[in-house]
Amino acid sequence: MTASSRSPLSIATRACRKAGLTATIALILATIGCGNNSSRQQALLGPALTLNALTTTSASQTVSLTNIGSVALHVTGVSITGTSAAAFAETDSCKGTLAVGAVCPIAVTFTSTAAGSFTASLNVADDTPYGGQQSVSITGTATVPIPVVALSSTSQAFPLLTAGTISAAQTTTVTNTGTAPLTISSISIGGSGANLFADSTTCAATLAVSASCNIAVTFAPRVAGTYAGTVTLSDNAATPTQSYTLAGTATPAALSIDTTNGADWKVANGALNLDFNPKNGHVFGIFLAGHTDNLVDTTNSNEGIYMDNAGFGAPTPTAAYTQAAGYIDFYVTFPSNATNAYTYTEHFVVTPNDPGIHLYFVANHSATDIAGSIGQVQWVYRSNLTQFPNTYSVNADLSNPGPVVVPLPAASEDFSTDPGRAVQDATVDLHGLPIPTGYTRNFYTKYDYSSYNYLHQAHGTYGSTYGTWAYFPSNESLVGGPTKQNLIYTGNLLILEAYSNHYDNSLSLATPSGTASSRLFGPFYVHFNTFGQAYNATGNILATPDDMYKDTLQAGASFKTFYDSEAQLVAAGYIPSTARGTVSVQVNGVTSTNAKTSWAVLSDPKTNFEYSSHGSQYWADISTSGAATFTGVIPGTYRLSTYVLGQWGESRQENVVVTANQTTTVPTSTFVPENFGTTTPVFTIGTADRSSHEFLHGHDAANHDDREFWGSWNYWADFQANQGAVIYNATAGPAGAATNDLTKWNYTHWGTFYPGLFGGVYSAADDTTDGYKYVVPSYVAAPATMRTPNWQVHFATPATQTGTTAATYVVLSAAIACAEGSYVITLNGQQLIWHETNASDCMVRSGLSAYTQWIAFQWDASVLNPAGQDNLLTLNVSQVDGISDDALRLELTKTSADPAVRNWFDYEYIYKTIDTKPNDAVANP
Template identity: 30%
Template structure:
């Protein structure tokens, strides 16, 4: 059967399916005990005792064997409205308790809201005779409500009491085994004392941690979903496991990867995360006018005890089988669950001409008319293609699906839409003929299309934050692959736009005996204070004659990253910061931002008009105003989000050899300019040979770089290395300023050079011949776990100098995470061109990330690259 004839559903047969064999189990007499108060519901089956808060449906404790295992259990989601709002039904959030013969179901019902215009029901189920709880939740979006988008929804269990010390997670297939040796997690105290170098990523150097890696990050502990069914925590003689009897509601299919557990600054967390946009997986989008219902789960959080972690895991693995819970889930009958008797088995055979064994091929049923990796609204099922090309998909819900076959080291995919699966049937799809994509004679092929870059250098150890630090040691002259002589080790598993963070060392410039300067570092009462600054904590209150402080206590946050000045801040609305100052004119600078959230803060000086300090996540707004102080006190009123990281006050007549401004043409300073910060960074394109610096000295002070005075138009400074440190020296000034110069440092880095492929043809192409360059990416990812700006990224491919631009939209990289050798979404592009562009010898293909883009940085993992001529 060919692909086209199969699309007409010829050869599909369906017969009644015999009932699935079920696992029998003894049922304890009577249901679990339920105690309900005004504030909580407690369910106790003699093995576990679950407490749920009635006001929000969250778990507040889970006691097993007399020990509390959970401090709190949150269901959280990132959901926003799309399109205009529509009238919502009356709010009716409430909790119900259903008691049956051998189980209790606590269900919390959420009414539609502005950002989540759908009904949501969250279930916590305790069954007699079981040491654990079943979790499920269901969405129902009526067509008459407005649309919404969800980037993530999940259960998060914050464990309690320091019970769990180790993680149990399987290693990635075809990767270096490392997780057993790193199973003991850093402690919460070690995480708290470590430097945060990226979102949830900590440098443990100097903390005394026994963790075998320098960096600890939750992203290293992510898994690919294809063969995943169980992960857990253990320690103190106990285990806590997320057992996933089915992944049918998990979005993104078998190629998706995501987070499952990690240590925090306080306690380990266990995740059940059916949907998220990590690693480039798509969001859930439901439009106005679209009726949609989907149930996620049930899943089982299982508790056991023992001293052998392998035995604990083997015991828990029995709970991750569909058959273990199928009969119970049928009786539980949560809305949206399809009973076992109505599920079908789908069989078929895939053949590829000339390929007797399809080793590594996978067959998938997913959302119809949708790429398999973008499947989010419906359900998906997958299985390995077995000997002889046969495959079997079990427990499939009735519906209409897309069938996809991928892998086996073959180019392209085999795709069929409109595959109809009825209820309770044995569906036979017959024999399918997969003809892999071909465009003529292969000139060269780099890598094998397996949807990962594991065969290249470091590809089998990709889950290790910090690999970018070794890139220039491995490839001091960049990556050049010569066809015929190079090996896969001459090609890195990941191409960086830059293999370094754009950051500058922490430091303060404050000349000795400086008068007329007051510097304030806002934040918590215990976080570090920037050198030369005075602490303003959330409870530093002003009193007449006390010098400075807040008019009332507010909140504070410490994000642990971005340096002493920016890492922390006070936060509130409508509070005032006051500082006693001699009457006069001052330059007052306010720094406002947050490493993990967008910011919209308003400040007003001495009763003046408010000024907006707006910044994105991980960015910091800086505003300087000239303020006249009378009455011996400066008042600064904070409104809006009310985040303040720092305030700098400088008398207008202070004679100091300091900078008044600093700019770099074509790049943003990191961090934003502040007069009293010593070091700044700038990121430039790989081929930029010089940098133009614009700088002014305060009060007429002279600014020089390398002995050359910086003119008003700026000074062009040559760059001779990828990383260059420029010293910006300020001397002199009006009013008898000190003659001792002040030195700032500008750390200028150039991005990585394009990667090169060199090859010969041996002879000129025939007249009229067509060439096709196929590039398969295992991942196209942002260079850090930060939100993606709303602009396009690109991979620019040049063939003997002729450019071909492959453009990616913001959604293509949104939520993606660095260093993935196999992303949650893969991309392939066929670039066709006249073969006359090629020469018998001396051909060159280059690949450059984000040519001409200033505000993005990406990484690309290449699955395979092939050049054909026909």
């Protein structure tokens, strides 16, 4: 007769960290007995237990073998069997005889390096009458011990503070409440305001069980606003990241202006500290918050930011300022008088926490003022000579979007006082002086670095710490349209040129007596930054000059609506965005696969846009579709001009009337190139693209415009083979094969060529600018005065020039990129003369274009030699500086080029004794 009983025995152990794994082991033992009151009876009994241990082997759990029978029990062995037997181990002293009532302990342990459940049987072999073996099941369960992260807070809100200051630290405690060490791989701050929060921590890479550490966060916004961020811990907890949020709000810094010192007003906005001299309108001290360097040049002039204007008198100014909620506008006003035609005011504006100065200038003329003419409106920033040794420009011309970085020679070289090195105004010969790597020329002149208005937005200078930038919010208050070139540097002087007749010598802005007028230039913006954190709402890191430039564009664009509420600016004539209009344009016949070839320009009515100066101006690239939408246009009446680089002629539509908050749709038009012939021209030399850049010395190896001091070249040596003459075969014919090489045509047709060069380069005793005499070829007898010979163009008369197919006229179209002299042109001995008008001096100002104009020279076709024979076209210039050609085109036509016949009015027409000037005051066609 048998009986059985089951009593569970549970042994649990916990293992510590081993090889990156923790294990928890649970050992469950069930005991089984049998028999009733027989003489032999035994039972395995034990309580259920849970044990913790920090090893991968559990603490032993004892199972008792008790002889509860009436006779001695003979044990022959104890064993563990089953699938997972290897995970368990036992130790005992039970073999042999177990007396009645005696207890024999069996110690069982469980070992596992992997998580899971494991089972086996503990077996006792003995001399019981019912099989001789007792068994108990064993279950081991291994689990992985883990760290657990507890944060003392899930969010941190910083008290309100002033932008430009740093908050007290806010601390969050990190506690490891788990059962294994916490490994912290990173603590980071993310979110839109991440750069404006900074953390420090006492947390090491490992945080022990039950240990704590702290994360302290500070808030340092640079501009006013509401900011958010998130602190994230990455670690080895079951959830591998934990986070808490950050929130802070900053108010604007207080604006202040201290006028106690009559020669030094102190202006501060939380980002800049300025010194302003109200006696002359100079900002002579510029300090960025947190820095001690004065960013102006104090070694020579201590002038800082000031205006270098022309056409104005110099009466005693009065200074004043207006402080409003969001800005300080401080300014000097110079009144009109018997010698000064204008009352003009120079304004400087700062806003809270912005590292920049807004500039604008207004010239008022009353009906009682004397007649006047504005000659130049220009801001100059004389920056610290050691802090800004590099210039940075983008889109200075259409051929090279840039950026172009130029490391500058030392200021002592750029502005050398050696008279022999001053080879032209603002031009220094650097031969023999140290030139930094990357500076690719041997002269320094400000004219090398002028910029077209086309796409130019900003330019700057920078060094190892600081950057300073000139930004143009719009081109509307500039002059001369997109083709106008303005100076942007002189050495490391940063220039904002709003109005000048540089390159366009005849450009004027005159006001007769008896006329009331007001002309606003600006607003413009000078921005300062440093490598490191930017002054903006994101606080992004500026690591490169490119970053600094982009930061300037972002900062400048952010003030678009600010100007609407700047009361003094609006009173000076600025039109708020809420009072402007829109113009929609569609021009057919201009589309191209090449961008930046077709342009639409809004400018002064009845005026060539190159001389537009009284009103506002706007332009757009319409190459893709011929369409443009001009937004933010100041109400008024405009001319719409359209031109295509590579085509002759300019379309002009008058009476484009713009009304506030309305869209003006200009009637669709079609651009028609102004070609006089109906067939392919006999020849074309160059491309009618308003520049001489395609000719010799006009471009570099990358085909970018190469604007350099003209003394960099040696004309007499370049054309020595023909004793200084350009001889060009425009077609194949009796004169030989067609030249087909534009490097055989110089970028400028000089009258004489004798540039200033430093004589000391060639003779140590020669400290003059007559150095060219050492390098001029010997065939040039008197280089200072010798005239260049006629240039020659040969072409064969086409075979079609016979019988009924013969043309009536020969028309030479001469597009001129800039001119300082008259053109004397003969065709087979018949002379025509174009008398220079609209002078422009690009050739001696490192330029390739300036005021573009074109002339149609017309002869009777009878001047041509018979078909197949050679014809000689000669070209001569009347003045020293000569002419820079844009392109030449010769056509045969049965219809005169007379504007009265063609109904085109944008060129000058010369035929026999007739000289019809272009009529820029009418629509075209």
